[in-house]
Amino acid sequence: MRKLFRLLGFLLIPALIAGGAYGYYWYQVKSSADRMVDAAAPYAKISYARVVAGLDGSAGIAGVQVTPVGSKDSVLIGSVLFQAPDPLFYLDAEKTLREGSWPEHMALSITGLDMNLDADYLAQWEAMGQSFAVPQQGTGFEALACGDVQRFDLATTRAMKYQRLNMDMLVAMDFMPRTQSLRLRSDVSVADMAQTSFYVDLSLASNVLSIGSLVQAQPTLERVSLDYSDLGYNARRNRFCAQRGGYAPDEYAQRHSEMVHSELKQLGWSVPELLLKAYADLQQPRAILQVAAEPPPGFGAQSMATISSPEDLLDLLNIRVSVNGVSQDLSSINWSLDPGEAVAANAAAEVLSSDALQSENLTAGVVEKRAPQEDLVIELEQPRPEPGQVAVIIDPDVVQVMPGIVVKAKAAEKTYKPTAVQQVHGYAGQKVKLRTYFGRRIEGTLVRVAGGNLEVEQRLDRGVAIFPIAADKVAELSVWR
Incomplete structure (x- = not known):
């Protein structure tokens, strides 16, 4: 019997230690979550149903409800999780992130974020954004060929039969010490709308990842890529705009691209036909856009200081664009105003300015008549050498080969x-x-x-x-x- 108790004790002690460690791990996660809830209290009321403390290093909260201050409606979130390599990271996570070396992989995921488009906080946010935005006249580019619609705002989105927005988001960081490279990744997916993936690859010249190494290493850019895929938004928008414009949904993409081309032409921009077709293809259902930039080695913050025009950006970053798998040639775009348009605009401005000046003078009853100006010419008398006087050569680039004959022997100038x-x-x-x-x-x-x-x-x-x-x-x- 005594041996049995010893055996049970031998088995229970590790279990108790493991249970205590997990309890401490769970407590650390809950304490961090409560601190974040308290910090957000001036802006929103946050509540959650349970704490998640996974043995795979995922930790966070689930069943989250966020109610902005001054609002009656809430944002519902399925889960907010932080991903680390293992649970040991959370024993002193805040100090590690602030002072120590970071793990090679970290990620923050938000899944099941649900918003009702009739929520009062969305109307408040839209009004706040409009108060800071610069007022625009006429129809925006995005709403061309969409009937009487001038902007794609919250009301337009609801008119497209969107009642709720449900999205998932992920922000991740992966560090590769062997290659001394860091990848930052962001994924956003909105149900029945679209999804995007954004990648940034950096070279750190350091085997350790921390705040100090990021400051001292002066990271250089290796690659940037953006992937966009339509998940249903284009089809809804095409049907909606075709109905507002009074034509078939299949005609919207072509009509819209033609009107955009016309607007750009009025602004003096020259866009080739191939890119116009690519833009029209991008408006089709299930369209895919891929943008990648691979600058030369050593491209850092100082290199960005030389970018002063779109041409510089394309040249330095080596940007490539693909629409539905077809590569696009951006070098044929005229990013500057058309010279003819610019000259015409300047001439019109000068005529208006001249007419305004003449009108002002006539109104004042003053007419100024200017006499033609004559050039002022001053002649300097050159002293003539006296007979028998020998001229002295003072030009170092002139060589006298015989009396009375000189040769210019100056070397060719650099140009x-x-x-x-x-x-x-x-x-x-x-x-x-x-x-x-x-x-x-x-x-x-x-x-x-x-x-x-x-x-x-x-x-x-x-x-x-x-x-x-x-x-x-x-x-x-x-x-x-």
Whole structure:
């Protein structure tokens, strides 16, 4: 009997220790949740049904109800969970995030977030947003070809037969110490509407992830990607706008894209037909949009300081766009106002200004007649050499080969001379001017040519930065020589 008790004690002691550890883990999760509820009290009343403390490292609350201050309606949330590698992280999670090394994987997920579109807090938020927004005249681009609709607002969404919004969200971080890279990910899915995925890949030059390493490592951008998929919104909008406009739903995408093209043309923008077709395809049900940017190595915060136009953005970030699996050529877009439109606008402004000035003078009864101005010419008398006096040559670039005969022997001046990209490797350290196929102009000092890139040093307001430019993107190149 005594041996049996010893055996039971041997088995119960580890179970009690494990149970106590889990109880402490559960208590830590509940304490953190209660602190967040108290911190949000000035803005919303939050309640939850139960605490989740999973052995896989998932911890949070479920059955959440959020009621904004001043509202009678609530936002319902199925669960709010934080994901860590294991439960040990939560024993001192706040201190670890603030001072220690972060785990290689962390994520925050919100599932089953449900909002009624008739809720009073949505109307309050919309009114607040409109109070800060700049008033717009006419119909917005998104509402073109949609009958009498001028904006896609909350009322328009309800008119499309949307009564509730149900969505899931995920924000995740994955750190790979071996490759010293960090991936940030965000996924949002709205039922019967759309889903998006956003990725950012960074290079840290550090084997440890913490607040200190992020500050000291000066992360550089490796890749950015955005994936968008329609889950039913396009079909509802097409039917709604076709009904408002009085035509078939299949005609909406083409009509809408044509009106957008007309508006852009009036603004002086030139958009090729292929991109207009891609835009129309993006309005079709179940459309897919993919955008990716892969800048050259070493692209950091200083590189962003040189971006001053869409052409610069396309050139530096190497942006690629795909609609329904078909790649799009963005280099054919004229991102600036059409010169003819700009000249016409300037001429009209000058005419209006001149007419206004003449009208003002006539109203005042003053007519000023100006006499034509004559050029003022001053002649300086040149002293003539006396007979027999020998002229002294003081120009160092002039050589007298015989009495009375001189030759200009000055060396050729350096200028920016056109140079082939294939030959530029021999001009490291020289000043260069180049223009890319996207129209971006760059001037600086050529540092070196490596990896298919021309590394050019440019002086900025806050110092000096070196930017890589892909050699195959260079349209014109001149070297100071």
